[in-house]
Amino acid sequence: MHDNEKNAFSSWQMNCPVSIPTNADCVTLAHGEGGRLSRKLIQERIVQTLKNETLLALNDAAQLPQVNGPLALTTDSFVVSPLFFPGGDIGSLAVYGTVNDLAVSGARPLWLTLSLIMEEGLPLVILDRVLESIAEAARQTGVQIVAGDTKVVPRGAADGLFINTAGVGELIAPIPPGAPALQEGDELIVSGSIGRHGIAILAVREELGLEPLPSSDCGSLLRPVEILREGIGNQIRCLRDATRGGVAAVLHEWAEASEMTLSIDERSLPVSPDVRGISELLGLDPLHIANEGTMVIAVKLGAGAEAVSLLQSLPESADARVIGVVKPRGIAAVTIRRTLGAEQPLDDPLGSPLPRIC
Amino acid sequence: MHDNEKNAFSSWQMNCPVSIPTNADCVTLAHGEGGRLSRKLIQERIVQTLKNETLLALNDAAQLPQVNGPLALTTDSFVVSPLFFPGGDIGSLAVYGTVNDLAVSGARPLWLTLSLIMEEGLPLVILDRVLESIAEAARQTGVQIVAGDTKVVPRGAADGLFINTAGVGELIAPIPPGAPALQEGDELIVSGSIGRHGIAILAVREELGLEPLPSSDCGSLLRPVEILREGIGNQIRCLRDATRGGVAAVLHEWAEASEMTLSIDERSLPVSPDVRGISELLGLDPLHIANEGTMVIAVKLGAGAEAVSLLQSLPESADARVIGVVKPRGIAAVTIRRTLGAEQPLDDPLGSPLPRIC
Numbered sequence: 001m002h003d004n005e006k007n008a009f010s011s012w013q014m015n016c017p018v019s020i021p022t023n024a025d026c027v028t029l030a031h032g033e034g035g036r037l038s039r040k041l042i043q044e045r046i047v048q049t050l051k052n053e054t055l056l057a058l059n060d061a062a063q064l065p066q067v068n069g070p071l072a073l074t075t076d077s078f079v080v081s082p083l084f085f086p087g088g089d090i091g092s093l094a095v096y097g098t099v100n101d102l103a104v105s106g107a108r109p110l111w112l113t114l115s116l117i118m119e120e121g122l123p124l125v126i127l128d129r130v131l132e133s134i135a136e137a138a139r140q141t142g143v144q145i146v147a148g149d150t151k152v153v154p155r156g157a158a159d160g161l162f163i164n165t166a167g168v169g170e171l172i173a174p175i176p177p178g179a180p181a182l183q184e185g186d187e188l189i190v191s192g193s194i195g196r197h198g199i200a201i202l203a204v205r206e207e208l209g210l211e212p213l214p215s216s217d218c219g220s221l222l223r224p225v226e227i228l229r230e231g232i233g234n235q236i237r238c239l240r241d242a243t244r245g246g247v248a249a250v251l252h253e254w255a256e257a258s259e260m261t262l263s264i265d266e267r268s269l270p271v272s273p274d275v276r277g278i279s280e281l282l283g284l285d286p287l288h289i290a291n292e293g294t295m296v297i298a299v300k301l302g303a304g305a306e307a308v309s310l311l312q313s314l315p316e317s318a319d320a321r322v323i324g325v326v327k328p329r330g331i332a333a334v335t336i337r338r339t340l341g342a343e344q345p346l347d348d349p350l351g352s353p354l355p356r357i358c
Numbered sequence: 359m360h361d362n363e364k365n366a367f368s369s370w371q372m373n374c375p376v377s378i379p380t381n382a383d384c385v386t387l388a389h390g391e392g393g394r395l396s397r398k399l400i401q402e403r404i405v406q407t408l409k410n411e412t413l414l415a416l417n418d419a420a421q422l423p424q425v426n427g428p429l430a431l432t433t434d435s436f437v438v439s440p441l442f443f444p445g446g447d448i449g450s451l452a453v454y455g456t457v458n459d460l461a462v463s464g465a466r467p468l469w470l471t472l473s474l475i476m477e478e479g480l481p482l483v484i485l486d487r488v489l490e491s492i493a494e495a496a497r498q499t500g501v502q503i504v505a506g507d508t509k510v511v512p513r514g515a516a517d518g519l520f521i522n523t524a525g526v527g528e529l530i531a532p533i534p535p536g537a538p539a540l541q542e543g544d545e546l547i548v549s550g551s552i553g554r555h556g557i558a559i560l561a562v563r564e565e566l567g568l569e570p571l572p573s574s575d576c577g578s579l580l581r582p583v584e585i586l587r588e589g590i591g592n593q594i595r596c597l598r599d600a601t602r603g604g605v606a607a608v609l610h611e612w613a614e615a616s617e618m619t620l621s622i623d624e625r626s627l628p629v630s631p632d633v634r635g636i637s638e639l640l641g642l643d644p645l646h647i648a649n650e651g652t653m654v655i656a657v658k659l660g661a662g663a664e665a666v667s668l669l670q671s672l673p674e675s676a677d678a679r680v681i682g683v684v685k686p687r688g689i690a691a692v693t694i695r696r697t698l699g700a701e702q703p704l705d706d707p708l709g710s711p712l713p714r715i716c
Contacts, residue, residue: 064431075507076507107419157439167419
């Protein structure tokens with residue numbers, strides 16, 4: 001074994017739930033080139049693990065039944081580093097991320113595509129573990145992975161494994177009208193405690209040595225969206241999962257789209273003790289840190305309490321809170337009343353201090 | 359400017375149709391992190407270039423009208439190196455590749471998603487040029503790009519730019535039954551001269567110094583598929599674009615699915631002089647080299663001549679030929695009668711000598 005292979009293995013071992021033997025079989029360039037090895041990889045590993053009849057047909061495109069309604073279509077690529085983190089991995093993230101994008105858009109997720117870009121030398125046990133996570137997340141959310149692609153790039157041309165998922169869903173009435181419909185008095189809600197995904201990634205990557213490690217909120221928003229639709233469907237203005245840029249990015253996008261001021265109260269923000277502690281240590285604001293199973297919701301005036309009560313009946317949204325209100329546009333697009341002190345503008349950063357969190 | 363930036367620019371300049379100023383603005387990590395710079399990149403460059411109303415809404419998922427029939431869904435990631443080559447670039451390839459997968463599956467392409475994984479330091483002029491190619495290929499094939507995603511990874515964690523497209527189409531009767539339906543006597547056709555894409559990439563990448571450079575067949579198969587459907591729709595057994603692994607990989611997949619022997623004649627293969635010359639020089643077989651706008655077609659006994667005549671009426675398939683026939687399974691899955699000598703098995707290689715051709 002070459003030294004650089006040893007290094008590569010040790011970096012992939014980070015937080016990986018399976019141990020990688022020193023003589024592990026690895027992805028080779030030939031696995032990506034359309035010949036026998038490509039077909040073997042696809043048939044024996046990918047289709048075996050994700051098995052469903054559509055994928056088994058191995059056509060250029062999946063043939064799917066008619067959908068009796070309007071469609072939703074979305075895509076996301078995942079480049080998270082490391083590949084495994086407390087609460088999830090790049091595989092579960094790739095399924096939940098796309099399922100959540102469909103769910104918050106008012107759609108029932110139906111089918112996913114899965115495209116893998118692998119670096120030459122990726123241990124196959126890691127690929128297998130990620131595929132099992134994908135299969136489990138697909139089962140849990142009731143979506144089928146019906147089409148796929150695999151590419152292999154030479155060592156050094158990518159970092160381990162990148163995943164793209166695209167998703168098709170069926171839009172279900174009532175479809176939330178979206179941020180341009182926001183009006184004065186609308187209530188702003190988060191579905192759970194914030195900043196957990198970004199902090200979980202940061203804690204693993206920076207080897208902060210915390211015990212226990214903070215865990216990501218990586219998970220499905222299907223049930224929280226469904227309980228809101230059933231309970232107060234006509235009261236919902238908009239929903240958005242608060243991924244990159246965190247809750248603050250969602251609020252700023254909504255403020256821009258509606259030309260209103262979104263005003264939140266720091267004291268009402270659900271923040272877990274570990275997220276709060278690490279954020280303070282590193283000078284980060286949980287409002288700017290990514291979530292992967294937590295959404296922001298805007299509902300009509302008066303519907304906030306019922307929305308929160310519905311959400312709190314589910315374990316994945318037990319920490320839901322009303323965090324603010326929509327006001328006529330003032331001086332700032334988004335304002336926050338800090339625990340100590342007066343209302344002030346909430347920063348809309350150019351970027352974030354956390355690359356590759358999803 | 360740092361030395362490594364200079365190096366990065368010179369590698370990206372390879373065959374790039376635009377010149378990159380030494381002080382070019384580049385993609386930064388902040389462009390991928392969901393803050394203001396991300397939104398600016400998406401709104402001012404991506405949405406501006408690809409503009410359509412659905413994308414402009416910038417929702418988590420595109421909302422699309424109902425489709426009155428069964429659907430086709432496909433995905434492909436593109437990691438071609440270099441990004442630009444004679445006859446196309448990673449952008450046009452990403453559109454045509456997915457459009458062609460839908461077309462050969464019997465679907466009319468409707469909507470595409472577009473996901474970009476960019477390396478920190480990618481010059482924005484290159485991104486713009488690729489986006490223009492994407493917009494042009496989408497216009498030319500009548501598809502709309504309705505949803506997207508952008509990720510940025512640190513310098514060295516990817517090589518320039520990777521693109522994923524997923525596509526949704528409407529299946530149109532008659533849908534070709536596929537390779538399991540192949541029967542004795544069925545005729546095998548290629549829609550154009552073979553091996554052009556792989557040879558074009560190889561010639562640029564290896565700086566073979568040829569003049570003129572061989573050009574890729576990168577292009578749309580929509581019209582060739584359409585003319586066959588209209589003319590001999592019920593005579594078609596299966597269609598497949600011969601990408602990675604070339605025509606040989608398609609023949610081997612079909613032989614496996616049908617348990618027949620697919621037998622071709624070397625003398626009938628359309629191969630351009632430059633592809634033939636470079637292949638002989640490098641010891642490659644054009645049958646194993648990738649195409650990006652050329653397909654293999656199987657039609658019922660007796661329909662071959664009409665299929666070829668229809669295809670030859672279009673400039674993009676003017677070199678179509680009947681290349682072989684389906685036989686009961688003999689000793690080999692795929693056989694070839696070489697110009698000199700008897701029928702022999704056609705190799706089914708483990709991989710190919712050409713990584714990152716698409």
